[in-house]
Amino acid sequence: MTGLILESGNFDPTVIVGSKVTNWDGNLKIGQSQYFVVEADEYRAHMLELNPKVVILNNLEFDHPDYYRDLNHYINTFQEFINKIPADGYFIYNLDDNNITQRLEKPDCHILTYALDNQAADIFVKSVKVEHGRQIFRPVYKKSELRDFNLQIPGKFNISNALGASLLALELGINPDVIKDVLSQYKGAWRRFEILGRIHNLTEDKNNALVITDYAHHPTEVAKTIAATKEFYPDKRLLVVFQPHQIQRTRQLFDDFVKTFSQSPADVVILSEIYDVAGREEKDVTKRISSEDLLDKIVLTENNDLVKGIKVKSQYFYAKDLIDTKAAILNEVKADDIVLILGAGDIDKVARELV
Structure with missing residues (x-):
């Protein structure tokens, strides 16, 4: 700016x-x-x-x-x-x-x-x-x-x-x-709330979902971007796809990520496997955490909220790679959804393949 x-x-x-x-x-x-x-x-x-x-x-x-x-x-x-x-x-x-x-x-x-x-x-x-x-x-x-x-x-x-x-x-x-x-x-920059277009060539009940890609990868960035999207599209169903960036960051900020998603206004959340940044991971952490661990803790947190009488509406899915991520999106998306794809890794490839 x-x-x-x-x-x-x-x-x-x-x-x-x-x-x-x-x-x-x-x-x-x-x-x-x-x-x-x-x-x-x-x-x-x-x-x-x-x-x-x-x-x-x-x-x-x-x-x-x-x-x-x-x-x-x-x-x-x-x-x-x-x-x-x-x-x-x-x-x-x-x-x-x-x-x-x-x-x-x-x-x-x-x-x-x-x-x-x-x-x-x-x-x-x-x-x-x-x-x-x-x-x-x-x-x-x-x-x-x-x-x-x-x-x-x-x-x-x-x-x-x-x-x-x-x-x-x-x-x-x-x-x-x-x-x-x-x-x-000002329309933003590449991978900064970049509106890519709409999903077509699917069945009538899935067409016309709007795909947005964003580089957000820190829990605060992710939370603010999800909230901002819902503010802009309050009457739309929100499907969020997130690929954590770097194993060490995910481990260190694990509880913050759990809080971000367990409190988010998203209707559907798909967690793609963590993007492993070559040359930036400590050897002792590379196999210790997965997006699946993150999903388990988020679901546990939401279940605890449900017991307390707090309404829980989100659905969560884990995808082991980009192929499964794209398949999960196509399976869960509905007509006129907002599909928000977040992460600093190669998840952007999936976003661009959808439109």
Whole structure:
């Protein structure tokens, strides 16, 4: 979003991001100005190789357990990163994120904040509504109420992302109408709530299901993406397919994944076997956990809820590989369903084969 807004604001930035952007036909845009926008990668602390003038930090949550020892190690590495911002630079962060606000020492530079409804932030949102497949929200920037912005991608986390990008743009003097136009046209990136199309060539009771693919693989990302999808399509039956990414991550965040799915609004959940990331797994964990273990614990959790009188509506299925995953989808899908396929591995192949 930041790169597209700066481009439309005539800043002509060079941009490198972690996914393909339709406007640039790839993940790279070469500009001719001094502005260089990078989607920094925290894996193995690669962001420490950068020397940023501005950092926009959306959230801070433990991940990559194959490198980071624990949450403290993760946070301390980000602390080292933001400490690199020079005195005349900017640290722009999400005031709604507790780890950022409570556990990071703010660097000695210009500080700006954004939030969904915290009026202490430099930019926050006065109102949010979902209409006709769009999120419509009204930002308040330094006590000045702007006209409604809108996004055609779901989820309040995407509104937060838009606020961070908008705040930087406004500080650079870009007209709010330019920002509004860019956001309204933004369709996301490759494998970021990417709407692929509809399933056809099946029986009448299965045709016309909408297939969406998303890279989400952390339990919080997964939970927010499922919830956002249901918010956009509240009257549709939701079939979620998830392929956990990396055995070690699945083991370390196991309880979080159980919570995510046992509390999700999905009608059907298909858990494909874990995507084994070559070269990133510890030898002693590679055979210790499976998506089937995850399914068993989720079902047990839901059964306990059922005993407590809590209504349980989800159906769960395990698929040992991509062939079985696709077969399970085709067996369970119904006409006009929303089929949400999640994961950072090769599960995306199945999504594209369906349409």
